[in-house]
Structure formats: structure tokens, C-alpha cells
Amino acid sequence: MALLEVDGIDVSYGAVQVIWDVSLSVEEGETVALLGANGAGKTTVLKTICGPLTPAAGDIRFRGESIGDLPQDEVVPKGVAHIPEGREIFQDSTVRENLTLGAYAHRDGMEERRQEVYDLFPRLEERAKQRAGTLSGGEQQMLAIGRGLMSDPELILLDEASLGLAPVLVDDVFDAIEQINDEGRTVLIVEQDVHNALRVADRGYVLESGEVSLSGSAEELSEDERVAASYLGG
């Protein structure tokens, strides 16, 4: 049994269906990439896994337990953290306060986990008392990831973590993803940066117009001419 099983889901916004019979799985300890062009449905799939959206058909299981119909505040305590696109951090709270708020579902061991986050992103420790809204874009992204880690998740869903960052920070974010995975957490990343995503991922799925068009190991996808033609500038 995979840690996460997405089994044939359809998802609609009102009357408009945007996800069609999507299945994917993530094994414990893996990093899996969900790839695809803008508008393909990547964010919609993540939001359906973590709570805000509900599948119209199909099922989502975490450790074998159906979570498709659960709201986000019931999914997080089960061990799933979602780091949304656009870094929805609390702008007027400090870095430290943002991290504390991220631990709402798991207060035990909070201080150790905060230190884990500071070890991963030393800049956040230096800026612990600074208001989050005054951080640079890259630092805000680090804080968003750090806040997600504060719930001590087994599975992290990361939506476009590298979008809009300077190249040097993009490398930092992907290095952090690798380190988070090395520390034993399972990761599902949504990325338009296919090159870097396949560098850190074990496997990947390609979404096209709301359907899975391709899946395979990171190596297979990197070498696939359709992936190269669409996303790798090949």
C-alpha cells in the first residue's frame, strides 16, 4: 500500500470539470513530481488531496484511509502538510510566530522542530523577530516551507515552490526539498521547473488538460522526447 493513493478522481469547479480520472501514488520515502503546463490542473489536484476541494468521483487514501471528503483541518493532523502556491504566510506576524502557527496541529516537540527549520534555513533564525511581510520573496518561500514542516508531516505537498525566485534561491529551495526528503519525509512537488523537479524526484507524472498523459521514473521522463519537446526546450 502506497502512503498516498489518488484513485481515479474527477474534480470540477461548479459545472466545469477540470480533472479527469486522475490516478497517482506516492510511496513512503519517495519524492514524486507532478508536472505540466500552466492550467493543466496541478494545483487543483493538490488542493483536492489536502482538503479545500472534494473529488466528484474517485477516492484519495492516505495510509489506506479515505481522506477525499475531509476538510483541511482534519487532513493536517493525519500528517499531510500543504505549502500552497503564492506563499500564504501571515504578513504581519513575525517569522517565529508564523512557525508557531504552523504547529497548531502538533504542539508536542515544537521547539525541536523549530530548530530543525532553522537548521534547514539559517536565514529564518537570523530573522526570527522580523515581520514576515518584510522578508524577500525567497525568504518568504523558506518560511512557507518551514511553517509546513512545523506540523511534523509525513507527506509534504509543495506547490510551485521555486516560482519567481532568483536562480541562486531556486537551487536553495530544491536543495532544501532534497534535505527534507533525506530526513525521512515523503514529498509530492508540483513544478513548472521540470529540469530541477526531475533532478530531485524519484518518479513523476505529467498532467495535460486535467489528465495524466505520461508517468515514469525521473530518468525516463527526462529522456522522453515529449517531455523534452514540451518542457525542457528540446
Ligand SMILES: Nc1ncnc2c1ncn2[C@@H]1O[C@H](COP(=O)(O)OP(=O)(O)O)[C@@H](O)[C@H]1O
Ligand atoms: N477557482 C477556480 N474556479 C474555476 N476554475 C478554476 C479555478 N481554479 C482553477 N481553475 C481552472 O482549472 C484549471 C486547472 O487550474 P490549476 O489547477 O490552477 O492548474 P495549474 O496549477 O496546473 O496551473 C484551469 O483551467 C483553471 O482556469
Ligand SMILES: [Mg+2]
Ligand atoms: Mg498551479
